[in-house]
Amino acid sequence: MRLCSIASGSSGNCIYVGDDQTHLLVDTGISKKRIEEGLAKLEIKGDELEGILITHEHVDHIQGLGVFSRKYEIPIYATPGTIAGIRNYKKLGNLPDGLLHEVEVDQPFSLGTLNIDPFAISHDANEPSGYRIDNGKKAVAVATDLGIYDDYTVEHLKDLNAVVLEANHDIHMLEVGPYPYPLKRRVMGDKGHLSNELSGKLLCDILHDDLQYVVLGHLSKENNYEELAYETVRLEISIGDNPYKGNDIPMMVAKRDQVSDIIAL
Template sequence: MRLCSIASGSSGNCIYTGTDHTHLLIDTGISKKRIEEGLKGLEIKGEELNGILVTHEHSDHIQGLGVFSRKYEIPIYATKGTIEGIKSYSGLGKMPEGLYNEIQVDERFTIGDIQIEPFAISHDANEPSAYRMESEDKAVAVATDLGMYTPYTVEHLKNLDAVLLEANHDIHMLEVGSYPYYLKQRVMGDKGHLSNELSGQLLCDILHDGLKHIVLGHLSKENNYARLAYETVKLEVTLGENPYKGEDLDMLVAKRDSISEILEV
Protein backbone atom coordinates (compact mmCIF):
# COMPACT_ATOMS: atom_id res chain seq x y z
CA MET A 1 0.00 0.00 0.00
CA ARG A 2 0.99 3.60 -0.52
CA LEU A 3 0.19 6.75 1.44
CA CYS A 4 0.88 10.29 0.26
CA SER A 5 -0.29 13.74 1.31
CA ILE A 6 -1.20 15.92 -1.67
CA ALA A 7 -2.14 18.78 0.69
CA SER A 8 -2.69 18.88 4.44
CA GLY A 9 -3.43 21.85 6.67
CA SER A 10 -6.17 24.05 8.04
CA SER A 11 -6.64 25.61 4.58
CA GLY A 12 -7.10 22.41 2.56
CA ASN A 13 -6.71 18.64 2.76
CA CYS A 14 -6.31 15.88 0.18
CA ILE A 15 -4.63 12.55 0.91
CA TYR A 16 -3.95 9.66 -1.47
CA THR A 17 -3.81 6.01 -0.53
CA GLY A 18 -3.81 3.00 -2.80
CA THR A 19 -2.32 -0.16 -4.22
CA ASP A 20 -1.22 -1.14 -7.72
CA HIS A 21 -4.87 -1.81 -8.56
CA THR A 22 -6.97 0.60 -6.46
CA HIS A 23 -6.57 4.36 -6.03
CA LEU A 24 -8.40 6.42 -3.39
CA LEU A 25 -8.49 10.00 -2.18
CA ILE A 26 -9.39 10.96 1.35
CA ASP A 27 -10.98 14.42 1.11
CA THR A 28 -10.74 16.95 -1.73
CA GLY A 29 -10.38 20.26 0.11
CA ILE A 30 -8.23 21.91 -2.58
CA SER A 31 -8.88 22.97 -6.17
CA LYS A 32 -9.30 20.49 -9.03
CA LYS A 33 -6.09 21.84 -10.58
CA ARG A 34 -4.07 21.19 -7.41
CA ILE A 35 -5.54 17.69 -7.03
CA GLU A 36 -4.61 16.90 -10.64
CA GLU A 37 -1.08 18.24 -10.11
CA GLY A 38 -0.70 16.04 -7.04
CA LEU A 39 -1.96 12.97 -8.89
CA LYS A 40 0.44 13.71 -11.73
CA GLY A 41 3.29 13.48 -9.21
CA LEU A 42 1.93 10.05 -8.32
CA GLU A 43 1.62 9.13 -12.01
CA ILE A 44 -2.13 8.61 -11.60
CA LYS A 45 -4.86 10.09 -13.80
CA GLY A 46 -8.13 11.39 -12.40
CA GLU A 47 -10.13 8.78 -14.30
CA GLU A 48 -8.11 6.02 -12.63
CA LEU A 49 -9.43 6.88 -9.16
CA ASN A 50 -11.83 4.36 -7.67
CA GLY A 51 -13.32 6.51 -4.93
CA ILE A 52 -13.21 9.58 -2.70
CA LEU A 53 -13.62 9.01 1.04
CA VAL A 54 -14.91 12.14 2.78
CA THR A 55 -14.21 12.63 6.48
CA HIS A 56 -16.67 15.51 7.02
CA GLU A 57 -18.31 18.44 5.28
CA HIS A 58 -16.11 21.40 6.29
CA SER A 59 -14.85 23.36 3.28
CA ASP A 60 -11.17 22.55 3.86
CA HIS A 61 -12.11 18.92 3.16
CA ILE A 62 -14.64 19.25 0.30
CA GLN A 63 -13.79 22.50 -1.50
CA GLY A 64 -12.83 20.73 -4.73
CA LEU A 65 -15.24 17.78 -4.42
CA GLY A 66 -17.98 18.99 -6.77
CA VAL A 67 -15.77 20.07 -9.66
CA PHE A 68 -13.34 17.16 -9.40
CA SER A 69 -15.78 14.28 -8.87
CA ARG A 70 -18.11 15.64 -11.57
CA LYS A 71 -15.32 15.73 -14.16
CA TYR A 72 -14.20 12.15 -13.57
CA GLU A 73 -17.49 10.73 -12.15
CA ILE A 74 -15.70 9.32 -9.11
CA PRO A 75 -17.87 7.60 -6.47
CA ILE A 76 -18.07 9.47 -3.16
CA TYR A 77 -18.16 7.55 0.13
CA ALA A 78 -19.30 9.24 3.35
CA THR A 79 -21.62 8.82 6.32
CA LYS A 80 -25.27 9.88 6.01
CA GLY A 81 -24.66 13.03 8.07
CA THR A 82 -21.62 13.98 6.02
CA ILE A 83 -23.49 13.49 2.73
CA GLU A 84 -26.25 15.80 4.01
CA GLY A 85 -23.57 18.35 4.92
CA ILE A 86 -21.91 18.03 1.50
CA LYS A 87 -25.22 18.60 -0.27
CA SER A 88 -25.80 21.81 1.66
CA TYR A 89 -22.33 23.20 0.77
CA SER A 90 -22.78 26.30 -1.40
CA GLY A 91 -19.71 25.60 -3.55
CA LEU A 92 -20.73 22.05 -4.52
CA GLY A 93 -22.69 22.65 -7.72
CA LYS A 94 -25.09 20.18 -9.34
CA MET A 95 -23.94 16.59 -8.94
CA PRO A 96 -24.74 13.64 -11.25
CA GLU A 97 -27.07 10.97 -9.91
CA GLY A 98 -25.54 7.94 -8.25
CA LEU A 99 -22.16 9.30 -7.09
CA TYR A 100 -22.98 9.23 -3.37
CA ASN A 101 -22.45 6.01 -1.43
CA GLU A 102 -23.63 6.06 2.17
CA ILE A 103 -21.40 4.26 4.66
CA GLN A 104 -21.59 3.72 8.42
CA VAL A 105 -18.88 3.99 11.04
CA ASP A 106 -17.58 0.63 12.30
CA GLU A 107 -18.96 -1.15 9.22
CA ARG A 108 -16.27 -2.31 6.82
CA PHE A 109 -16.65 -2.03 3.07
CA THR A 110 -14.42 -2.83 0.12
CA ILE A 111 -13.25 -0.85 -2.90
CA GLY A 112 -11.13 -2.93 -5.28
CA ASP A 113 -8.51 -4.74 -3.21
CA ILE A 114 -8.74 -2.33 -0.23
CA GLN A 115 -10.85 -2.98 2.86
CA ILE A 116 -11.96 0.27 4.49
CA GLU A 117 -13.09 0.77 8.05
CA PRO A 118 -14.58 4.17 8.90
CA PHE A 119 -14.54 5.06 12.57
CA ALA A 120 -16.13 7.92 14.49
CA ILE A 121 -14.14 10.99 15.51
CA SER A 122 -14.96 13.87 17.84
CA HIS A 123 -15.34 17.02 15.72
CA ASP A 124 -17.95 19.75 15.27
CA ALA A 125 -19.43 18.34 12.08
CA ASN A 126 -22.57 16.31 11.25
CA GLU A 127 -21.21 12.76 11.41
CA PRO A 128 -17.43 12.87 10.94
CA SER A 129 -15.22 9.83 10.46
CA ALA A 130 -11.61 8.83 10.05
CA TYR A 131 -10.51 5.91 7.89
CA ARG A 132 -8.42 2.79 8.26
CA MET A 133 -7.47 1.02 5.01
CA GLU A 134 -6.11 -2.52 4.69
CA SER A 135 -4.89 -4.56 1.73
CA GLU A 136 -3.39 -8.01 2.05
CA ASP A 137 -1.44 -7.77 5.32
CA LYS A 138 -0.76 -4.01 5.30
CA ALA A 139 -2.75 -1.23 7.01
CA VAL A 140 -2.69 2.58 6.88
CA ALA A 141 -4.96 5.18 8.46
CA VAL A 142 -5.78 8.88 8.20
CA ALA A 143 -7.02 10.49 11.43
CA THR A 144 -7.40 14.27 11.58
CA ASP A 145 -9.98 16.71 12.96
CA LEU A 146 -10.41 15.04 16.31
CA GLY A 147 -10.64 17.24 19.37
CA MET A 148 -10.04 14.30 21.67
CA TYR A 149 -9.29 10.61 21.50
CA THR A 150 -10.48 7.63 23.52
CA PRO A 151 -9.58 3.92 23.83
CA TYR A 152 -11.98 3.45 20.86
CA THR A 153 -9.76 5.71 18.73
CA VAL A 154 -6.61 3.91 19.84
CA GLU A 155 -8.15 0.53 19.01
CA HIS A 156 -8.79 1.60 15.41
CA LEU A 157 -5.21 2.88 15.03
CA LYS A 158 -3.42 -0.20 16.35
CA ASN A 159 -1.15 -2.41 14.24
CA LEU A 160 -0.73 0.10 11.41
CA ASP A 161 2.14 0.20 8.95
CA ALA A 162 1.68 3.93 8.27
CA VAL A 163 -0.48 6.71 9.71
CA LEU A 164 -1.30 10.34 8.99
CA LEU A 165 -2.15 11.89 12.33
CA GLU A 166 -3.33 15.38 13.21
CA ALA A 167 -0.94 17.76 14.99
CA ASN A 168 -2.99 20.92 14.54
CA HIS A 169 -1.74 23.53 16.99
CA ASP A 170 0.70 24.53 19.66
CA ILE A 171 -1.39 25.34 22.73
CA HIS A 172 0.72 28.37 23.72
CA MET A 173 0.66 29.83 20.21
CA LEU A 174 -3.12 29.40 20.13
CA GLU A 175 -3.62 30.96 23.57
CA VAL A 176 -1.61 34.11 22.80
CA GLY A 177 -2.55 34.33 19.11
CA SER A 178 -5.02 36.52 17.26
CA TYR A 179 -7.99 34.14 17.20
CA PRO A 180 -11.09 35.45 19.01
CA TYR A 181 -11.88 33.76 22.31
CA TYR A 182 -14.76 31.64 20.98
CA LEU A 183 -12.57 30.24 18.20
CA LYS A 184 -9.75 29.42 20.61
CA GLN A 185 -12.27 27.54 22.74
CA ARG A 186 -13.57 25.69 19.70
CA VAL A 187 -10.11 24.59 18.52
CA MET A 188 -9.07 23.45 22.02
CA GLY A 189 -12.43 21.83 22.77
CA ASP A 190 -13.38 18.16 22.65
CA LYS A 191 -14.87 18.67 19.17
CA GLY A 192 -11.97 20.73 17.84
CA HIS A 193 -8.45 19.67 16.90
CA LEU A 194 -5.56 17.72 18.41
CA SER A 195 -2.67 19.77 19.76
CA ASN A 196 0.93 18.77 19.14
CA GLU A 197 1.12 17.37 22.68
CA LEU A 198 -2.04 15.27 22.33
CA SER A 199 -0.90 14.03 18.95
CA GLY A 200 2.33 12.81 20.54
CA GLN A 201 0.43 11.17 23.39
CA LEU A 202 -1.90 9.38 20.97
CA LEU A 203 1.12 8.25 18.97
CA CYS A 204 2.61 6.75 22.15
CA ASP A 205 -0.51 4.58 22.45
CA ILE A 206 -0.28 3.17 18.93
CA LEU A 207 3.49 2.80 18.44
CA HIS A 208 4.80 -0.67 17.67
CA ASP A 209 7.74 -2.06 15.75
CA GLY A 210 5.72 -2.40 12.54
CA LEU A 211 4.68 1.28 12.35
CA LYS A 212 7.22 2.32 9.75
CA HIS A 213 5.90 5.71 8.62
CA ILE A 214 4.30 8.57 10.58
CA VAL A 215 2.99 11.72 8.93
CA LEU A 216 1.90 14.72 11.00
CA GLY A 217 -0.87 16.62 9.24
CA HIS A 218 -3.58 19.26 9.37
CA LEU A 219 -1.25 21.87 10.89
CA SER A 220 -2.75 25.27 11.61
CA LYS A 221 -1.25 28.06 9.54
CA GLU A 222 -1.65 30.56 12.39
CA ASN A 223 -0.99 28.44 15.48
CA ASN A 224 1.75 25.99 14.55
CA TYR A 225 4.75 25.41 12.37
CA ALA A 226 6.32 22.25 11.09
CA ARG A 227 9.48 22.16 13.19
CA LEU A 228 7.56 22.83 16.41
CA ALA A 229 5.03 20.06 15.71
CA TYR A 230 7.81 17.64 14.80
CA GLU A 231 9.92 18.33 17.89
CA THR A 232 6.95 18.38 20.29
CA VAL A 233 5.62 15.02 19.08
CA LYS A 234 9.14 13.54 19.27
CA LEU A 235 9.51 14.81 22.85
CA GLU A 236 6.14 13.34 23.91
CA VAL A 237 7.25 9.95 22.60
CA THR A 238 10.63 10.18 24.34
CA LEU A 239 8.99 11.14 27.65
CA GLY A 240 6.06 8.74 27.29
CA GLU A 241 5.64 5.34 28.90
CA ASN A 242 6.78 3.32 25.92
CA PRO A 243 10.06 1.73 24.81
CA TYR A 244 10.57 4.18 21.93
CA LYS A 245 12.49 7.43 21.59
CA GLY A 246 11.50 10.34 19.38
CA GLU A 247 14.68 10.15 17.33
CA ASP A 248 13.84 6.52 16.43
CA LEU A 249 10.73 7.51 14.47
CA ASP A 250 10.43 7.71 10.70
CA MET A 251 8.30 10.83 10.81
CA LEU A 252 7.59 13.70 8.45
CA VAL A 253 5.31 16.73 8.47
CA ALA A 254 2.85 17.09 5.59
CA LYS A 255 2.94 20.44 3.82
CA ARG A 256 -0.13 22.50 3.04
CA ASP A 257 0.91 23.41 -0.49
CA SER A 258 2.99 20.55 -1.89
CA ILE A 259 2.96 16.78 -2.21
CA SER A 260 4.81 14.67 0.37
CA GLU A 261 7.09 11.79 -0.42
CA ILE A 262 5.25 8.61 -1.36
CA LEU A 263 5.32 6.20 1.57
CA GLU A 264 5.38 2.51 0.61
CA VAL A 265 4.40 -0.23 3.06
Protein backbone atom coordinates in the same frame (compact mmCIF):
# COMPACT_ATOMS: atom_id res chain seq x y z
CA MET B 1 0.50 0.05 -0.39
CA ARG B 2 1.32 3.69 -0.94
CA LEU B 3 0.40 6.79 1.01
CA CYS B 4 0.93 10.41 -0.04
CA SER B 5 -0.27 13.77 1.23
CA ILE B 6 -1.27 15.95 -1.72
CA ALA B 7 -2.25 18.78 0.65
CA SER B 8 -2.74 19.01 4.39
CA GLY B 9 -3.58 21.92 6.66
CA SER B 10 -6.37 24.18 7.80
CA SER B 11 -6.64 25.59 4.26
CA GLY B 12 -7.16 22.29 2.42
CA ASN B 13 -6.70 18.53 2.74
CA CYS B 14 -6.29 15.72 0.22
CA ILE B 15 -4.58 12.36 0.88
CA TYR B 16 -3.88 9.54 -1.55
CA VAL B 17 -3.98 5.90 -0.41
CA GLY B 18 -3.70 2.93 -2.74
CA ASP B 19 -1.89 -0.07 -4.10
CA ASP B 20 -1.07 -1.28 -7.61
CA GLN B 21 -4.71 -2.12 -8.35
CA THR B 22 -6.86 0.34 -6.37
CA HIS B 23 -6.45 4.11 -5.94
CA LEU B 24 -8.39 6.23 -3.41
CA LEU B 25 -8.47 9.83 -2.23
CA VAL B 26 -9.33 10.81 1.32
CA ASP B 27 -10.90 14.30 1.09
CA THR B 28 -10.79 16.81 -1.76
CA GLY B 29 -10.36 20.13 0.04
CA ILE B 30 -8.25 21.74 -2.69
CA SER B 31 -8.87 22.72 -6.30
CA LYS B 32 -9.31 20.20 -9.10
CA LYS B 33 -6.10 21.48 -10.67
CA ARG B 34 -4.07 20.85 -7.51
CA ILE B 35 -5.60 17.39 -7.08
CA GLU B 36 -4.68 16.54 -10.67
CA GLU B 37 -1.14 17.86 -10.20
CA GLY B 38 -0.72 15.74 -7.09
CA LEU B 39 -2.04 12.63 -8.79
CA ALA B 40 0.30 13.27 -11.74
CA LYS B 41 3.28 13.00 -9.40
CA LEU B 42 1.93 9.58 -8.45
CA GLU B 43 1.47 8.77 -12.16
CA ILE B 44 -2.26 8.35 -11.65
CA LYS B 45 -5.07 9.93 -13.69
CA GLY B 46 -8.30 11.14 -12.15
CA ASP B 47 -10.41 8.55 -13.93
CA GLU B 48 -8.26 5.75 -12.46
CA LEU B 49 -9.55 6.43 -8.95
CA GLU B 50 -11.81 3.81 -7.41
CA GLY B 51 -13.38 6.17 -4.89
CA ILE B 52 -13.21 9.32 -2.78
CA LEU B 53 -13.61 8.97 0.99
CA ILE B 54 -14.82 12.13 2.74
CA THR B 55 -14.14 12.58 6.46
CA HIS B 56 -16.61 15.43 7.03
CA GLU B 57 -18.30 18.33 5.27
CA HIS B 58 -16.11 21.29 6.30
CA VAL B 59 -14.88 23.31 3.34
CA ASP B 60 -11.19 22.45 3.80
CA HIS B 61 -12.13 18.82 3.12
CA ILE B 62 -14.65 19.13 0.27
CA GLN B 63 -13.79 22.35 -1.57
CA GLY B 64 -12.79 20.64 -4.83
CA LEU B 65 -15.35 17.85 -4.70
CA GLY B 66 -17.91 19.42 -7.00
CA VAL B 67 -15.61 20.31 -9.91
CA PHE B 68 -13.53 17.12 -9.57
CA SER B 69 -16.50 14.75 -9.36
CA ARG B 70 -18.28 16.40 -12.27
CA LYS B 71 -15.23 15.82 -14.47
CA TYR B 72 -14.33 12.27 -13.43
CA GLU B 73 -17.55 10.89 -11.87
CA ILE B 74 -15.68 9.02 -9.15
CA PRO B 75 -17.92 7.40 -6.46
CA ILE B 76 -17.94 9.34 -3.18
CA TYR B 77 -18.22 7.55 0.17
CA ALA B 78 -19.15 9.22 3.46
CA THR B 79 -21.38 8.82 6.49
CA PRO B 80 -25.05 9.85 6.16
CA GLY B 81 -24.44 12.99 8.21
CA THR B 82 -21.49 14.00 6.06
CA ILE B 83 -23.46 13.37 2.86
CA ALA B 84 -26.23 15.62 4.19
CA GLY B 85 -23.60 18.30 4.84
CA ILE B 86 -22.20 17.89 1.32
CA ARG B 87 -25.66 18.28 -0.18
CA ASN B 88 -26.26 21.41 1.90
CA TYR B 89 -23.02 23.09 0.78
CA LYS B 90 -24.38 24.99 -2.21
CA LYS B 91 -21.00 26.22 -3.47
CA LEU B 92 -20.20 22.70 -4.66
CA GLY B 93 -22.94 22.88 -7.26
CA ASN B 94 -24.83 19.81 -8.38
CA LEU B 95 -23.06 16.46 -8.06
CA PRO B 96 -23.70 13.82 -10.76
CA ASP B 97 -26.54 11.45 -9.87
CA GLY B 98 -25.63 8.27 -8.07
CA LEU B 99 -22.13 9.30 -6.99
CA LEU B 100 -22.85 9.70 -3.26
CA HIS B 101 -22.72 6.45 -1.28
CA GLU B 102 -23.52 6.22 2.42
CA VAL B 103 -21.20 4.26 4.70
CA GLU B 104 -21.55 3.66 8.42
CA VAL B 105 -18.86 3.93 11.08
CA ASP B 106 -17.71 0.54 12.34
CA GLN B 107 -19.16 -1.11 9.21
CA PRO B 108 -16.17 -2.07 7.02
CA PHE B 109 -16.55 -2.27 3.24
CA SER B 110 -14.29 -2.97 0.29
CA LEU B 111 -13.29 -1.08 -2.84
CA GLY B 112 -11.23 -3.10 -5.28
CA THR B 113 -8.34 -4.66 -3.39
CA LEU B 114 -8.71 -2.38 -0.37
CA ASN B 115 -10.69 -2.89 2.85
CA ILE B 116 -11.98 0.31 4.46
CA ASP B 117 -13.03 0.69 8.08
CA PRO B 118 -14.66 4.06 8.88
CA PHE B 119 -14.44 5.05 12.54
CA ALA B 120 -16.05 7.89 14.47
CA ILE B 121 -14.01 10.95 15.45
CA SER B 122 -14.79 13.84 17.79
CA HIS B 123 -15.23 17.02 15.74
CA ASP B 124 -17.89 19.72 15.32
CA ALA B 125 -19.32 18.34 12.09
CA ASN B 126 -22.46 16.32 11.32
CA GLU B 127 -21.04 12.79 11.49
CA PRO B 128 -17.25 12.92 11.01
CA SER B 129 -15.10 9.86 10.50
CA GLY B 130 -11.54 8.72 10.09
CA TYR B 131 -10.59 5.85 7.82
CA ARG B 132 -8.46 2.78 8.32
CA ILE B 133 -7.49 1.15 5.01
CA ASP B 134 -5.71 -2.15 4.38
CA ASN B 135 -5.03 -4.56 1.53
CA GLY B 136 -4.66 -7.67 3.67
CA LYS B 137 -0.91 -7.11 4.03
CA LYS B 138 -0.40 -3.50 5.07
CA ALA B 139 -2.65 -1.04 6.90
CA VAL B 140 -2.77 2.75 7.00
CA ALA B 141 -5.14 5.28 8.54
CA VAL B 142 -6.10 8.93 8.22
CA ALA B 143 -7.04 10.48 11.57
CA THR B 144 -7.36 14.27 11.56
CA ASP B 145 -9.91 16.74 12.96
CA LEU B 146 -10.34 15.06 16.32
CA GLY B 147 -10.59 17.21 19.40
CA ILE B 148 -10.02 14.29 21.77
CA TYR B 149 -9.28 10.60 21.50
CA ASP B 150 -10.15 7.61 23.66
CA ASP B 151 -9.71 3.84 23.80
CA TYR B 152 -12.02 3.47 20.78
CA THR B 153 -9.74 5.72 18.71
CA VAL B 154 -6.63 3.87 19.85
CA GLU B 155 -8.20 0.53 18.95
CA HIS B 156 -8.80 1.66 15.37
CA LEU B 157 -5.22 2.93 15.05
CA LYS B 158 -3.45 -0.14 16.39
CA ASP B 159 -1.20 -2.34 14.23
CA LEU B 160 -0.84 0.24 11.45
CA ASN B 161 2.11 0.44 9.10
CA ALA B 162 1.61 4.17 8.45
CA VAL B 163 -0.68 6.88 9.75
CA VAL B 164 -1.65 10.45 8.91
CA LEU B 165 -2.26 11.97 12.33
CA GLU B 166 -3.36 15.47 13.24
CA ALA B 167 -0.94 17.81 14.99
CA ASN B 168 -2.99 20.96 14.56
CA HIS B 169 -1.75 23.52 17.04
CA ASP B 170 0.66 24.46 19.74
CA ILE B 171 -1.41 25.28 22.81
CA HIS B 172 0.66 28.32 23.81
CA MET B 173 0.63 29.78 20.29
CA LEU B 174 -3.14 29.31 20.18
CA GLU B 175 -3.65 30.94 23.59
CA VAL B 176 -1.66 34.08 22.74
CA GLY B 177 -2.49 34.15 19.02
CA PRO B 178 -4.91 36.25 16.95
CA TYR B 179 -7.99 34.01 17.09
CA PRO B 180 -11.03 35.44 18.91
CA TYR B 181 -11.73 33.77 22.23
CA PRO B 182 -14.74 31.66 21.07
CA LEU B 183 -12.66 30.23 18.21
CA LYS B 184 -9.80 29.43 20.59
CA ARG B 185 -12.24 27.54 22.80
CA ARG B 186 -13.60 25.68 19.78
CA VAL B 187 -10.16 24.59 18.56
CA MET B 188 -9.10 23.46 22.07
CA GLY B 189 -12.46 21.83 22.81
CA ASP B 190 -13.46 18.19 22.72
CA LYS B 191 -14.84 18.66 19.19
CA GLY B 192 -11.98 20.77 17.90
CA HIS B 193 -8.48 19.78 16.89
CA LEU B 194 -5.64 17.72 18.32
CA SER B 195 -2.69 19.68 19.73
CA ASN B 196 0.93 18.72 19.13
CA GLU B 197 1.16 17.32 22.65
CA LEU B 198 -1.97 15.20 22.35
CA SER B 199 -0.84 13.95 18.96
CA GLY B 200 2.38 12.72 20.57
CA LYS B 201 0.50 11.11 23.46
CA LEU B 202 -1.84 9.32 21.04
CA LEU B 203 1.16 8.06 19.10
CA CYS B 204 2.60 6.63 22.32
CA ASP B 205 -0.50 4.42 22.55
CA ILE B 206 -0.20 3.01 19.03
CA LEU B 207 3.56 2.66 18.49
CA HIS B 208 4.85 -0.78 17.58
CA ASP B 209 7.82 -2.16 15.69
CA ASP B 210 6.01 -2.35 12.33
CA LEU B 211 4.79 1.25 12.29
CA GLN B 212 6.98 2.34 9.42
CA TYR B 213 5.91 5.95 9.00
CA VAL B 214 4.06 8.78 10.74
CA VAL B 215 2.79 11.79 8.80
CA LEU B 216 1.80 14.75 10.97
CA GLY B 217 -1.02 16.62 9.26
CA HIS B 218 -3.64 19.37 9.38
CA LEU B 219 -1.30 21.98 10.91
CA SER B 220 -2.82 25.35 11.69
CA LYS B 221 -1.32 28.19 9.68
CA GLU B 222 -1.67 30.65 12.57
CA ASN B 223 -1.03 28.45 15.61
CA ASN B 224 1.72 26.02 14.64
CA TYR B 225 4.74 25.52 12.44
CA GLU B 226 6.42 22.44 11.09
CA GLU B 227 9.52 22.31 13.29
CA LEU B 228 7.50 22.87 16.45
CA ALA B 229 5.00 20.12 15.65
CA TYR B 230 7.79 17.72 14.71
CA GLU B 231 9.89 18.34 17.81
CA THR B 232 6.94 18.39 20.23
CA VAL B 233 5.62 15.05 19.00
CA ARG B 234 9.10 13.51 19.11
CA LEU B 235 9.56 14.74 22.68
CA GLU B 236 6.22 13.27 23.77
CA ILE B 237 7.32 9.90 22.37
CA SER B 238 10.67 10.10 24.15
CA ILE B 239 9.20 10.98 27.56
CA GLY B 240 6.06 8.84 27.20
CA ASP B 241 5.37 5.50 28.83
CA ASN B 242 6.58 3.37 25.92
CA PRO B 243 9.82 1.65 24.92
CA TYR B 244 10.55 4.04 22.03
CA LYS B 245 12.42 7.30 21.60
CA GLY B 246 11.41 10.07 19.23
CA ASN B 247 14.14 9.23 16.75
CA ASP B 248 13.02 5.60 16.47
CA ILE B 249 10.00 6.40 14.30
CA PRO B 250 10.33 7.84 10.75
CA MET B 251 8.20 10.96 10.72
CA MET B 252 7.39 13.82 8.37
CA VAL B 253 5.16 16.88 8.49
CA ALA B 254 2.68 17.15 5.61
CA LYS B 255 2.93 20.52 3.92
CA ARG B 256 0.03 22.80 3.16
CA ASP B 257 0.87 23.41 -0.48
CA GLN B 258 3.31 20.68 -1.53
CA VAL B 259 2.91 17.02 -2.35
CA SER B 260 4.75 14.89 0.19
CA ASP B 261 7.20 12.13 -0.51
CA ILE B 262 5.44 8.91 -1.48
CA ILE B 263 5.45 6.41 1.37
CA ALA B 264 5.73 2.91 -0.09
CA LEU B 265 4.98 0.10 2.34
